[in-house]
Amino acid sequence: MKLGATLYIKDTIEAVAFYSEAFGLILGYHEKFPDGTFMHASSLRDGQEIFAVSESHNETLVNLMRSSSLEGSRPTMNYGISFEREEEVKKAYEMLAKGGTALFPLGALPWSSCCAEVVDKYGVYWYITVDPSSQ
Structure with a gap:
């Protein structure tokens, strides 16, 4: 069994590059939305998917996650x-x-x-x- 994890965030093009550098990952299988953002982008290390990234179109949820950390x-x-x-x-x-x-x-x-x-x-x-x- 393997637990899959997907990060639903804004600015996926920038984020995939950011996480690749921070965690030593490479881009695996990926698909893009017509606007060029990632519908799905697998991030791999040593041939294994660590997590995937997908563009969030729910600004309210993204802001909620950001604000929860500010509230401690x-x-x-x-x-x-x-x-x-x-x-x-x-x-x-x-x-x-x-x-x-x-x-x-x-x-x-x-x-x-x-x-x-x-x-x-x-x-x-x-x-x-x-x-x-x-x-």
């Missing part, structure tokens, strides 16, 4: 990305926090030497960490 609350769901090295977490954190909101700044927890919680500029809630099994 957490949505009912987040996306977790585990990296093998602290440098990868730090790079992702710097990119995600720029224009976003850090809910738990980069630091350590009992199960991870390096982790953070961030809502990025697209309103997506991320938990990024060093995989405890790689420490």
